[in-house]
Amino acid sequence: MAKTLTKEKDLMGWLSQILIDAGIYDYRYPIKGCGIWLPYGFKIRENMLKIIRKHLDEKGHQEVLFPLLIPEYNLKKEAEHIAGFMSEVYWVTKGGDEELKVKHALRPTSETAIYPMYALWVRSHKDLPIKYYQVVNIFRYETKTTRPIIRVREVLTFKEAHTVHATKEEAEKQFKEAVEIYSKIFDELALPHLVLRRPDWDKFAGAVYTVAHDTIMPNGRRLQIGTVHYLGQNFSKAFDIKYLKPNGAHEYVYQLCYGISGRPVAAIVAIHSDERGLILPPNVAPIKAVIIPIYYKKEKEIVIKYCEKIKRTLEKNGITVETDYREEETPGSKFYYWEMKGVPIRIEIGIKEVKEKKATVQRRDTLTRVEVSWEELVSYIKKTLHNIQGNLKKRADEWMKSMIKETDSLEIARKEINNGYVIKTPWCGREECGKTIEEITDARVYGYKYGQEEAKGKCPICNQEASKIIYIGKTY
Numbered sequence: 409m410a411k412t413l414t415k416e417k418d419l420m421g422w423l424s425q426i427l428i429d430a431g432i433y434d435y436r437y438p439i440k441g442c443g444i445w446l447p448y449g450f451k452i453r454e455n456m457l458k459i460i461r462k463h464l465d466e467k468g469h470q471e472v473l474f475p476l477l478i479p480e481y482n483l484k485k486e487a488e489h490i491a492g493f494m495s496e497v498y499w500v501t502k503g504g505d506e507e508l509k510v511k512h513a514l515r516p517t518s519e520t521a522i523y524p525m526y527a528l529w530v531r532s533h534k535d536l537p538i539k540y541y542q543v544v545n546i547f548r549y550e551t552k553t554t555r556p557i558i559r560v561r562e563v564l565t566f567k568e569a570h571t572v573h574a575t576k577e578e579a580e581k582q583f584k585e586a587v588e589i590y591s592k593i594f595d596e597l598a599l600p601h602l603v604l605r606r607p608d609w610d611k612f613a614g615a616v617y618t619v620a621h622d623t624i625m626p627n628g629r630r631l632q633i634g635t636v637h638y639l640g641q642n643f644s645k646a647f648d649i650k651y652l653k654p655n656g657a658h659e660y661v662y663q664l665c666y667g668i669s670g671r672p673v674a675a676i677v678a679i680h681s682d683e684r685g686l687i688l689p690p691n692v693a694p695i696k697a698v699i700i701p702i703y704y705k706k707e708k709e710i711v712i713k714y715c716e717k718i719k720r721t722l723e724k725n726g727i728t729v730e731t732d733y734r735e736e737e738t739p740g741s742k743f744y745y746w747e748m749k750g751v752p753i754r755i756e757i758g759i760k761e762v763k764e765k766k767a768t769v770q771r772r773d774t775l776t777r778v779e780v781s782w783e784e785l786v787s788y789i790k791k792t793l794h795n796i797q798g799n800l801k802k803r804a805d806e807w808m809k810s811m812i813k814e815t816d817s818l819e820i821a822r823k824e825i826n827n828g829y830v831i832k833t834p835w836c837g838r839e840e841c842g843k844t845i846e847e848i849t850d851a852r853v854y855g856y857k858y859g860q861e862e863a864k865g866k867c868p869i870c871n872q873e874a875s876k877i878i879y880i881g882k883t884y
């Protein structure tokens with residue numbers, strides 16, 4: 409990997425390069441904003457999906473699959489929604505040589521694909537709640553600078569849930585549950601996050617309000633990694649989704665939608681890596697440990713035999729292991745290679761380890777090396793994987809905390825944001841003051857904490873008592 413690219417100097421240049429070098433994602437496809445998940449990256453993506461599916465399924469969600477094409481008349485049914493998405497929609501206008509009578513949109517998100525069907529399926533309160541999700545690709549004609557995984561025109565792994573409820577109370581309860589599910593998912597991905605309610609001028613098009621999970625990239629920019637939208641009855645009225653109440657009256661349903669893109673993988677890569685390359689949290693690492701033999705020619709057979717024994721034993725205990733027996737590479741270059749790929753544990757086996765029935769084990773996160781006896785090896789590896797997972801999360805949480813500064817001076821805020829920090833500042837809650845804060849600091853208002861955060865101080869624009877503490881900074 410080119411040494412001149414570091415994540416401190418040029419995060420996106422570095423990211424594009426390491427994604428290719430580590431075999432995760434190649435962004436050189438001939439269409440702007442489109443990239444390829446490579447085998448190693450695909451496995452990381454699959455491991456992330458497993459975690460997401462587990463949490464959604466546990467809470468009664470069911471997976472479905474809807475078509476990619478949406479007829480124009482449905483996409484346009486909810487006025488705010490289409491206004492928000494219009495400039496980003498890809499249209500299919502022809503089938504072969506024939507002009508289509510009705511244009512088809514490639515889904516930019518699936519509300520308008522799913523909700524006409526919900527209108528058919530929901531008849532009585534017994535049909536509710538519905539908690540469906542799907543894992544699909546979505547298309548957005550991004551006009552801003554595109555970035556590998558982070559800002560693309562085809563999002564290859566969009567996990568979107570769409571729930572339907574009989575009452576406002578049930579929908580609000582589901583909203584809390586959705587936010588909690590996402591927090592657990594990002595915890596398991598070892599991603600530090602803020603849970604922020606977006607200001608009204610930055611909510612999802614068509615939503616009543618939006619809460620987002622944000623992480624901070626090493627250069628201080630916000631990366632939105634998950635969103636939960638309360639739709640109220642906005643879409644049910646547009647799509648005529650209603651049910652018969654026990655008293656015989658019709659009522660429009662209350663809805664939510666929430667989604668996570670492929671971005672968490674980019675965040676994991678950017679946040680946890682060091683100058684040697686990736687450091688993958690064991691929960692998503694495709695390979696948990698790599699075994700590297702070190703031998704002189706005549707010892708080869710006995711060393712490899714011992715490596716194979718370790719491999720079988722670890723695999724029997726559910727630990728995914730790789731061996732690297734390449735003749736043409738030195739042990740040193742193998743160390744370098746697997747460190748770059750972020751494998752959490754390296755096991756070195758030489759003749760000494762064979763004779764003394766032990767293994768030399770190195771952790772990728774702290775780079776500490778220890779000798780472990782054969783008898784203790786399995787339990788040591790399991791424990792260490794667990795510790796690495798915890799350590800990465802803790803380290804990243806502390807780091808993110810250090811990236812957030814508090815001030816009520818917008819002059820200081822502007823300066824610190826330019827230095828790569830995120831700022832917390834008091835706010836009266838009025839949109840015009842919020843937008844003025846954005847102008848003065850040349851940054852974006854991320855929002856305010858979902859749940860409780862005591863607001864002290866005065867709004868720096870109008871000097872009235874603050875009702876919220878807002879987070880502001882640069883974004884992707």
Ligand SMILES: [Zn+2]
Nearest residue numbers: 836841867870
């Ligand atoms: Zn104000």
